[in-house]
Amino acid sequence: MSRTRFDGLPPGKVASHLGVMLAVAAVLGVVVAGLAIPFAGVLGFTARNVAQSVDDLPQELETEQLPQRTEIQDVNGKTIATLYDQNRVNVPLRQISRTMVEAIVSIEDYRFYQHGALYLKGTLRALFTNQAANGVVQGGSSITQQLVKLTLLNQADTDAERKAATADTYGRKLRELRYAIALEKHHSKDWILERYLNTAYFGDGAYGIQAAAQHYFSVNAKDLNLRQASLLGGLVQSPEAYNPTKNPAQAKVRRDIVLERMAQLNVITQAQADATKAKSLGLKVRSQPNGCVNSEAQFFCDYVTRWLMTDSALGATVQERKRLIFNGGLTIRTTLDMRDQKAAQGSVSSHVYKGDGALGALALIEPGTGNVKALAQSRPMGKGKGETFLNYTVPQKYGDSAGFQPGSTFKAFVLAAAINQDIPLTKTFPAPNPGHFPLNEFETCDGPYQSSEVWSPKNSTSSSANPNLYEGTQKSVNTFFVNLEKTTGICEPWKLARAMGIDLSKEWQKPAFTLGVADVSPLDMAAAYATFAAQGVHCAARPVLQIADAQGNVLKKYDKQCTQVLASPVANAVNDVLRGVLAPGGFGQALYPGQPAAGKTGTTSENKAVWFVGYTPNLAGAATVAGVNRAGQPESLDGKSVGGRTLYSSSGSTTAGPIWGDTFKIIAQWLPDEAFVRPSTTDIRGLLVTVPSVAGQSYDSARSTLEGLGFTVVNGGNVDSSYQRGLVAYSAPGTGSRLATGDTVTLYVSDGTPAKPKGGGGKGGKGGKGGRGGGRGNGH
Template identity: 60%
Template structure:
């Protein structure tokens, strides 16, 4: 048997005198309590060795009833794994967030200070290492004392093992009935606990039981287990607890809520002093030392619990991680199973977040959309090409419940399946998908297309997936500021000529660029619209960005160009470890080639033109190879810039929306940047967000060059000089897209407005 943490020379304490009960304390009542306990002891004759008591021979009806009750119980209590908190780490192993149902970090007995061990044994069960499952002497003393007080629980008589059994049953209770049974005050509960306690003492060592007890015990204010309590109240590890701290924590287990030092400091202080006196009475510490410590305050250094994503260093990235994992059926058959392991499994979730990118993204977004209460939402996502690792996601509205302060729990930066936000129309950023498909089809970059403004188009000229015309109707689309032009892929893209891309889409058909965009990461609906209810995505105006998307989707798609045609699914997690550090699952890159390298190289050669020149291009130039595309939807409901270097991709967005997320125009809206725009554009508002985040992180991603698209027909062609711009707005994009409502029977030949 392990040696006691109390010195062997410690004399047993004298039994306290009975609490005053007057004539209520009759001999008959005392005897009845004693007889009950003796009867219980007699019932257990077959396992009396576990009790360490000197008798086993009292018979009676009570004993027979108890025996029958015991016969219905399992012989052992399945202790299982204790619920523990989960930690979410960034890519530099810093803790981003903790999530839990019970704030617990399990530690071994060797990781707990010896002073703490002595304190808990002294106050809860000073003969723990000497008796069996039942400390009959202590139990009888408690029954006598409590009987003198009309059955009120004045003094506890349960051994540490019995307390562990009770705590285990409470922890395992999943229903109200099970919780009531685990905390009942009748003798049947005591009998049940005793049966399990005897089995536990036979199965496990005293040290194991004490270690388990210190890990399962509740210490108040949301702290479960000694390690969490030590960190919460004193910001130290359990192995560093000193006498003052240990005595306070040992005292809390008697009544964690009533003695909670954050609410009842005086009570906690008085209880701590009781523990110190008890330790001195047992000769664990000298009385002089106890008296010195009693003169001191509690010395609290309370640390916030930080449970969940709201207090995380990157709240919406944290939320994205949890939503991502909740979709992973390998973590559990049902959503409830997956939620349980995430909140109680003591996991370590390693993520792709780089806090340096996150800080840059947060600043870039809030510098532009600086008022969370504005009827606007700014968002940004940054994704590493070739791996799909998400480095940062940011939005202008902070996480929280206070809608008046602009707070929200809606994650506007990610796909609907990870958030609840339905996204916003992507505008001319979608032109890149038709551009890529045309190059993939072998159409020369120099292909000249007459691009009038406005242009009149026939639906039957657009082939859908079944090889049949899309429909039978006519629609008109203007160019925003270029007027009519004969354009090729270079200047048609740089000037964002709507009618050029509608002409190019005639050549590719609708189906192929639509499917290419899906392969590149966009969660587009099918033509019936049964997912989001709009049904207006695979339509001739697809190239003008009528579909709702998120910054994460667009960053993932444009990262495919950066990776030379290799698409990698975005992922925020690299691995999950259990509480022992064993890897449960790795999340490796999932990549597929969706276009030829030469196609992606040609797209990059075209898109780099938007960041080379004067105006906004000069303002966002990174000083290294980069390309991108602006987007502005009809009525200015949303503005975009999606761009990339060979080693980093990002997409920035600002959308008009009220506090519930319903779409509205950005025109004339004060977004907090001290400038109100009569007419918004992607180049003026979204591009600076992209440029700010990309420039702030230049040292964190490699400087590589694009590969020139040699062998691609028309590569490097000299684009015709653009005509004068209307209104003389130098440096603004020309992509006021998605005009005219749905039109033509609701088949989506125009912008629907971002949602």
């Protein structure tokens, strides 16, 4: 090499040049005596020193899975949202057009398939040129070296690691060279090129060739033509400087350079290059939405991601789960039905406007499976006026709200407890207005309610003086239900509500329980009432069916989690009573969807929230309208403008009910025609069988005992228990529960590990004011 190349350079620059050359020689195991040895004194080290220091570097580069975008799909496989930190979809080399491969190799490393990890001639030429120009004028890194740099940067978790991956030091370059050699040793050229094309950033948020092809041209990587491939091939050198959406002139100049280079290398003819250069960029930009805010089902998407975040099978920590969900290239198949979602959202939005001082919400769930079919709320997701990021439709564990007081919708739990206790549907109870009830006459699970005060609730509806269970429920008579609750006790309705999915601590064992004073979410109320529709089978809400990885392999299936919590004849009787709410004379008569349906209205203290929870045999829904200010705090609905009209009074049937009714009238057209099972015309007393104690028995023995009583038995799996491994730990429903012949009993088998003691009662919501009874319900 001519010594004149150093003319005019300061001694430090000369030393720098020679240091790089010496380092390169050492890494490659080549000692070029004419270059390195004569200048060893100037540089202060020898080739042996460099070689030893290089030997200390790691010899392999761990290539982790590249971040890829995740797709959330509805029940039919349609994508409803994409989640990603980097918009990338990996594709094999065979699914990348040959023209694209030729373009990237021509411009970035035309001897890629001939040289090793380092193209020595090109690297030295680039080093001298760039040093002389005091900047980056010419690239000299091979594709393998570029892949190493991109990999180190992509896998950097901290600012320090990111800084180290991009530092303009010879130490970094030496490390990259060593890694490049290791990559070439352990992987084929095709593997390296494929990985490079999937790793590279192409600007405008597109990572990897597939995402870039889809973003800029709305095609797949396998279909890229010469005009498109030459543009993308030129972007990797400086993705933002040549960004065709922001700097089209510079992008065209760079594209034409690629085309000219391809012609020089005889990859294409000069005529092809000239013809393509005469064309426009040919962009057909398609943005890839990111996150739930861009979804057609924003708050369902939000619920799915938060629900999955709680699954320890997806990672030991929340951070690991989040990384998998947003970077794992997953396909998440959900239970969402977009027809139901559009019907629900349309109804909610038409009855409560996004800028109103109230919130409208609706949750739909399928009885017997727990499949969440739709979630809709009036305030869309976002930061603009009338928008919010708070999810009010789901429990606080997965959302942002403690919920709203459900009012008289809780009366259904007292009704079910009464029927379960053999109280005939025709039995009457006094309905004074107001009533006067000593609080210590109510029984909790721990004995009489501890208060000497007298509670005096009023009725907000009219009825006969002594209605039976049909009339008292249809007209939602407060004092009738208080008297009914005195008879059933608070404990059984409270336990039943918990078994049906309502998260209630012991503090809610209070006389006003029947009037609904504990905060709940629409989804929880829909799931609870779905239990009645499913003849007493409660299924936990399930938004996800399965998750598959980027290769299509199923990582996990989410089976339904269902338990018989109420005897089917009892549930059938509840259904028969609640049908009266939508029958002529019931508060929900106008909401009847044209199919057999049942439901219950609810209005709360100070009209802060109104509800309608209703169901057909195959779909349950809970609608609420709640006074909520912009800070998310509850307020009275009175005097608020809601849906274009001022509310001077509100009720479950007239304010929340139309949301439910309009939704179900649309959905009814594709719901199967099914009818509720009518209860026996005889008293259900004597038709129920008590579940015996089978704990400590072998599974086969316990199953035989229960099947002998006419029950259907299923295995619920292993649980922690002090019983010997293999013996039954407990059943659900438990000992003493009463079921009908054919109802299901789930047996849980001991794994031999004693259960860890748990804390008390569980989480409760915020209670409303209500004085002595602990809350007031307005009845309907």
